[in-house]
Amino acid sequence: MQIMNREAAAKILVVDDHPGNLSLATSILKPFYEIFLANNSEKALLMASEKQPDLILLDIMMPDISGFEVCRRLKQLENTAGIPIIFMTAKTSGEDYEKAFDMGGVDYITKPINSKELLSRVKTHLLINSQRTYLENLNQQIFEMNSNLETEVQKGTRKLLIANKQLSSLVEIKEEQNKRLQNFTHIVSHNLRSHTANLQGLLAIMEMENPELFENQYLQLVEQATNNLNKTILHLNEVLTSFNTEREQWGSLNLNKAVNSTISSIAQLAKDAKVSFFNEVPDEFNIFCISNYLESIILNILTNAIKYRSEERNCFLRVSADQEDDYFVIVFEDNGLGIDMKRYRDKLFGMYQTFHTHKVSNGLGLFITKNQIEVMGGKIEVESQVNVGTIFKVYLPYEKS
């Protein structure tokens, strides 16, 4: 279609010093093409440049400059070199015929002009030329696409290199942080701990040798402070250990089995506290996660349900799971003491926050739980009503599995 349209609108320049030939050519071609005429070589060169015809019919024998010379000059100019030229002459010698092609002509017509022959050749060469132009354009487009593609690939490669560099520096930072964390953990678990151990030891000797001293209230407080300090160090160690990313081993964990095994590991505790657990997790839920984290999260929430049960009723905790968009949602619902969300929502997952004057709460469980969930790319939500119960929803990304 494109080619046909181009042919219909084609412009043809006819060059001949005989007005008779010009008018003959015009009469033949005019019905089909846009015609430009030049009766000498100078004019021909000018018009070819200006009008940019699709085809030139060029007389060889002209008085000023010969058609061959015009052809040679046209072929040297960038904006006319591509225009196909058909030579016209009365001559029929073999030499002219060959020279016409040598000079860059595409065809050769002898005079007197036969109208059918002229139309047919013009049509053919216009078609050939438009196809050539079309192919050249196509080629150009392919070339451009290709070089665009190369540029894109280079850009992409550069981006990847930069990303890679950032990633490896992140890994380095993480390793560095891990090392610092380990040093810090060591200070807590060894150095700080050894001082409290000595304090405890010294107090024990004093108590053994001079028990009457411990009637002194201040000494009792020193002993209490020492024991509290020791507890704090134990907790701090627990938190620091939980931050150690070297323990992060990703793998697939069957949620139902994990919940069941946690339930049986604290079965006695639950029985004594008269708390019932219900595992309603579908069998087929396998979660891609850091297994020991998820196990610790389950254990934490389950033991919380025991710790913060209500003495006023039979308590339970129900575990269920579902898929929601890109997440696995694990739902833990209990009917325990509940948490005053208005007051504590912001602090719930903070370190050392306890919301019940309960002897077993150490204020670390939810802090560690939240951290572990976030390390796995998830989140935790909580709904609670005092003296009604609490719902924890743990969201873990589904896509990774």
Add this chain to the structure above:
Amino acid sequence: MKKVKLACLIEDDDMTVLISKKFMEVTGAFEKVISFKNGKEAYDNLKAMLESGKSLPELIFLDLNMPIWDGWIFLEEFKRLPVSDNIIIYILTSSISNEDFEKAKIHGLEERYLMKPLGINTLREILSTLL
């Protein structure tokens, strides 16, 4: 009651040595207690005792974090000495690091892993298994 003729503390912290010795004394079950400041000093002295034909301690309390040779190096090296199996080693550490406990398991010492401070009840339990 049978007595422990010789016990050994390998411990760099003077206060811990004092506390441990005090409780050992209170039990009345220890005839003599010697102490060394680190794993290397203990190894050298025990080796010398062995070579000169003296009897070695029956009971060793070994700290983990010490300068020069820590408790682990001592364990590795001491194992290579031609000593009889009836020397009982207890780890006595202030460490609450899980890593240390895991390492103790590798040495088969998880049942003999004590937390500082050494108390009178712990000592009595140990003695009851010994004597």
